[in-house]
Amino acid sequence: MSSAAHPARHGAPGAVFVGGLLLAWEGAARALGSPGLPPLSAVLAALWADAGELVLQMGWTVARAAAGFALALAVMLPLGIFIGRTPRVGQFVEPLIDLLRPLPPLAIVPVAMLFLGTGSAAKVAVVFYGASFPLLLNAIDATRATHPMLVNVGRSIGLTRGEIMREIDLPAALPQIMGGVRLSLAIALLISVSSEMLLSTDGVGNYLMRAQETFRIASGLAGLLVIALVSLAINAGTRRIERRLLAWHHERHALAHD
Amino acid sequence: MPAWARAAVGFGGLLLVWQAIVLSRWVPQLYVPGVPAIAAALVGLLRDPAFWHHEALSLARAFGGLAFATLTGVGVALLAARHAVVARALAPIVQVMLSLPPAALVPLSIFALGLGWELFAFIVWFAAFWTVYAGANNALRASEPVQLQVARALGYGPWETLLKVRLPAATPEIFTAIRIAGAGCLMATVAAEMLAGRNGLGFLLYDAAFSLQTPTMFALLVVAGANGVLMNRVVLASRGRVASWHDRLSEMARA
Amino acid sequence: MIPTLPRALHAVAAAAVLALAWPQAPAQAQTAVKIGGLRTFPFLAVMHAQKQGYFKREGLDVEVIAVNSGPAVVSALMGGTVQVGYSASLPPIFARAANQPVRIFSQFSQETNKPDGSWTWLMASERSGVKTVKDLAGKTVAINATGALCELLVREHLARAGVPWDSVKKIVVPFPQTQAALQLGNADAACLIEPFRSNVRVAPEIRAVELGGGAVPGAASPYALDVLFVREDWGRANLDVLRRVNRGMEAALKDFRTQPGLLRRLIAEDFKLSPAAISLMKYDMEFTELRVGPADVRPLLEGLARHKLLPATLRPEDVILELK
Numbered sequence: 001m002s003s004a005a006h007p008a009r010h011g012a013p014g015a016v017f018v019g020g021l022l023l024a025w026e027g028a029a030r031a032l033g034s035p036g037l038p039p040l041s042a043v044l045a046a047l048w049a050d051a052g053e054l055v056l057q058m059g060w061t062v063a064r065a066a067a068g069f070a071l072a073l074a075v076m077l078p079l080g081i082f083i084g085r086t087p088r089v090g091q092f093v094e095p096l097i098d099l100l101r102p103l104p105p106l107a108i109v110p111v112a113m114l115f116l117g118t119g120s121a122a123k124v125a126v127v128f129y130g131a132s133f134p135l136l137l138n139a140i141d142a143t144r145a146t147h148p149m150l151v152n153v154g155r156s157i158g159l160t161r162g163e164i165m166r167e168i169d170l171p172a173a174l175p176q177i178m179g180g181v182r183l184s185l186a187i188a189l190l191i192s193v194s195s196e197m198l199l200s201t202d203g204v205g206n207y208l209m210r211a212q213e214t215f216r217i218a219s220g221l222a223g224l225l226v227i228a229l230v231s232l233a234i235n236a237g238t239r240r241i242e243r244r245l246l247a248w249h250h251e252r253h254a255l256a257h258d
Numbered sequence: 259m260p261a262w263a264r265a266a267v268g269f270g271g272l273l274l275v276w277q278a279i280v281l282s283r284w285v286p287q288l289y290v291p292g293v294p295a296i297a298a299a300l301v302g303l304l305r306d307p308a309f310w311h312h313e314a315l316s317l318a319r320a321f322g323g324l325a326f327a328t329l330t331g332v333g334v335a336l337l338a339a340r341h342a343v344v345a346r347a348l349a350p351i352v353q354v355m356l357s358l359p360p361a362a363l364v365p366l367s368i369f370a371l372g373l374g375w376e377l378f379a380f381i382v383w384f385a386a387f388w389t390v391y392a393g394a395n396n397a398l399r400a401s402e403p404v405q406l407q408v409a410r411a412l413g414y415g416p417w418e419t420l421l422k423v424r425l426p427a428a429t430p431e432i433f434t435a436i437r438i439a440g441a442g443c444l445m446a447t448v449a450a451e452m453l454a455g456r457n458g459l460g461f462l463l464y465d466a467a468f469s470l471q472t473p474t475m476f477a478l479l480v481v482a483g484a485n486g487v488l489m490n491r492v493v494l495a496s497r498g499r500v501a502s503w504h505d506r507l508s509e510m511a512r513a
Numbered sequence: 514m515i516p517t518l519p520r521a522l523h524a525v526a527a528a529a530v531l532a533l534a535w536p537q538a539p540a541q542a543q544t545a546v547k548i549g550g551l552r553t554f555p556f557l558a559v560m561h562a563q564k565q566g567y568f569k570r571e572g573l574d575v576e577v578i579a580v581n582s583g584p585a586v587v588s589a590l591m592g593g594t595v596q597v598g599y600s601a602s603l604p605p606i607f608a609r610a611a612n613q614p615v616r617i618f619s620q621f622s623q624e625t626n627k628p629d630g631s632w633t634w635l636m637a638s639e640r641s642g643v644k645t646v647k648d649l650a651g652k653t654v655a656i657n658a659t660g661a662l663c664e665l666l667v668r669e670h671l672a673r674a675g676v677p678w679d680s681v682k683k684i685v686v687p688f689p690q691t692q693a694a695l696q697l698g699n700a701d702a703a704c705l706i707e708p709f710r711s712n713v714r715v716a717p718e719i720r721a722v723e724l725g726g727g728a729v730p731g732a733a734s735p736y737a738l739d740v741l742f743v744r745e746d747w748g749r750a751n752l753d754v755l756r757r758v759n760r761g762m763e764a765a766l767k768d769f770r771t772q773p774g775l776l777r778r779l780i781a782e783d784f785k786l787s788p789a790a791i792s793l794m795k796y797d798m799e800f801t802e803l804r805v806g807p808a809d810v811r812p813l814l815e816g817l818a819r820h821k822l823l824p825a826t827l828r829p830e831d832v833i834l835e836l837k
């Protein structure tokens with residue numbers, strides 16, 4: 001049967017691979033013996049020592065990432081479906097999207113700071129900016145790629161444009177949109193951390209910068225480890241939601257693969 | 259209205275919004291220059307041959323890294339599609355790597371790789387690989403049952419099914435991932451150049467910021483945005499060669 | 514051998530073997546040294562020395578590599594990409610305290626604690642209402658980085674005025690954005706270096722108040738501000754090279770001392786600052802005795818120890834490499 005029915009077996013290769021990498025790290029660091037690359041054990045020790053602070057700072061980072069992501073989801077999903085369904089609007093807007101997309105957060109953060117100050121507002125704005133694009137692009141592309149037959153059926157039974165977008169486009173585009181959601185979540189976290197590195201008041205990005213500047217490399221790596229763990233947790237949660245939402249989609253494929 | 263004209267309208271709208279914000283004096287003009295000042299600085303840049311040298315370097319790094327990441331990302335995704343155990347092994351790693359800011363990796367990377375082209379190659383590849391892999395993996399998993407049944411009827415083995423049926427079907431979505439990764443490559447290039455570079459667009463940005471030449475800084479941001487448009491055009495053009503049948507089909511049915 | 518190789522490849526392979534086996538040309542007289550550091554005003558001294566051929570005169574083939582952060586310089590040094598690192602005096606001290614084997618062997622500017630001789634200042638905006646350091650309680654101060662002279666400056670000044678460190682909100686903002694932060698009220702006061710300090714001083718919207726200067730204001734003796742450092746093993750094995758680097762630097766610094774406008778001219782060329790901005794700068798760097806002795810870092814170590822910023826107790830002798 002499908003391995004998704006046995007979560008432990010499903011996750012086993014991942015755990016083994018990660019475990020192998022961690023062991024390799026420990027071995028290589030000990031062999032090298034340089035303070036520039038502390039072994040995993042030293043990093044775990046630093047993690048334990050700073051556990052309370054790391055949890056608190058990570059909380060800030062995740063909160064801002066979540067806020068920016070939620071905003072992006074609420075705005076970009078309907079917008080993306082609309083643009084995908086209405087070619088004329090796309091022609092005006094897409095070049096603009098391409099122009100704005102590659103602007104590095106490193107450059108946007110100072111501008112955001114000018115307008116929104118040094119607190120959370122500026123950082124959430126930058127997260128919103130960065131997390132928007134995967135959602136928008138995937139929504140547009142997925143809507144465009146919806147099998148035209150589905151839309152024709154909708155039109156032939158007399159659905160309005162809005163109903164088509166809601167009842168046909170959205171479910172059909174959902175698998176690809178979920179791909180965009182997962183990417184957008186990761187980017188939201190990444191930009192939240194990056195913005196904290198550039199505009200340091202609090203958060204795990206701030207913690208990373210402080211560790212880097214005072215050469216506490218083990219602490220810096222501990223911060224990265226915490227980011228890694230949190231992103232894994234977010235991903236696990238997203239997959240559960242995805243399994244529920246796309247149950248019908250996975251069933252079709254399970255049938256095909258048998 | 260031709261396509262380029264529509265793009266110009268969109269861009270013009272953006273300029274109007276920016277100028278309105280500047281004139282509203284929400285933030286002093288010293289820090290957010292108006293459109294004329296930025297335009298003047300941009301012209302100054304375009305006239306300077308040294309600028310083009312930096313621009314060429316940045317574009318080479320970004321495109322090169324994207325190409326390499328695409329090859330490796332799609333390659334590994336094909337492997338993962340064929341052998342599910344690979345996909346499951348990589349799943350936790352991919353999600354983690356997508357969340358790690360390249361800026362946090364730069365000092366460690368400098369230690370391991372030095373300050374030469376290896377550093378940039380690694381940072382740019384890192385920024386793009388996971389996105390391409392994740393997108394390709396997602397796309398290859400989602401094969402239409404009809405296609406698989408046809409492949410089986412034709413007697414295709416697993417690799418043939420993969421390369422002749424599933425990969426072409428997945429191509430549009432893979433290109434979406436490449437588009438996203440492309441922007442990431444440009445960003446990572448600029449970031450690496452700002453943190454550890456002596457040439458390239460990022461270096462010019464850092465330099466302009468520290469020399470308090472704000473209009474030039476914004477002009478460079480415009481260039482960065484223009485690079486994004488260029489990157490997108492190139493990716494879409496490549497997509498056109500590979501996946502145009504898909505678009506034509508959708509286009510026909512919409513008529 | 515591999516019989517299936519085409520003949521052309523055979524020829525190429527033979528040529529390669531011959532080239533490698535051929536006796537090498539006599540060793541070059543020049544020793545290759547890569548110097549990596551932040552592009553700041555004092556770094557111009559290094560670049561000037563290289564451009565004028567002062568290093569070449571000493572038999573050194575120097576390549577100057579600009580790097581954009583202290584940690585990056587130390588990483589490059591530890592990884593062997595560069596042999597000599599340049600930065601302000603604190604990053605290598607912090608690195609050493611974290612067991613990275615770096616040693617300072619040269620300094621080319623010092624904080625002399627003369628009234629107008631500072632290199633770092635604490636400034637407040639008029640709108641903040643801050644007139645003296647005491648008023649900073651409960652306010653926001655911007656510094657450019659931790660583990661840097663600015664952090665020590667703020668800590669020292671607050672301590673001397675009896676203001677607890679925790680009562681002040683700290684934000685870390687890069688120098689280019691500090692002026693905006695002051696003007697827009699995101700920060701009430703900030704630590705600044707030139708040219709940002711002069712720009713803030715003359716900004717009419719800020720009407721800045723100078724609260725003090727110097728990273729260690731009560732220091733009994735001058736201390737190093739800009740230093741060159743090496744990885745310990747390489748440094749000890751190449752003491753002569755380090756002496757030669759210093760001689761090259763001395764020649765460059767002599768130029769700055771004897772030609773008053775030279776430094777400003779180089780700043781204008783290299784950093785493309787406007788003449789107006791440069792003319793505002795009231796201060797020319799103090800170029801000093803290059804060789805580092807324990808007294809040159811002692812005030813810094815004492816200051817850091819006062820605020821418990823170092824994970825381990827460091828003696829000055831642990832941080833420097835003395836070139837006798």
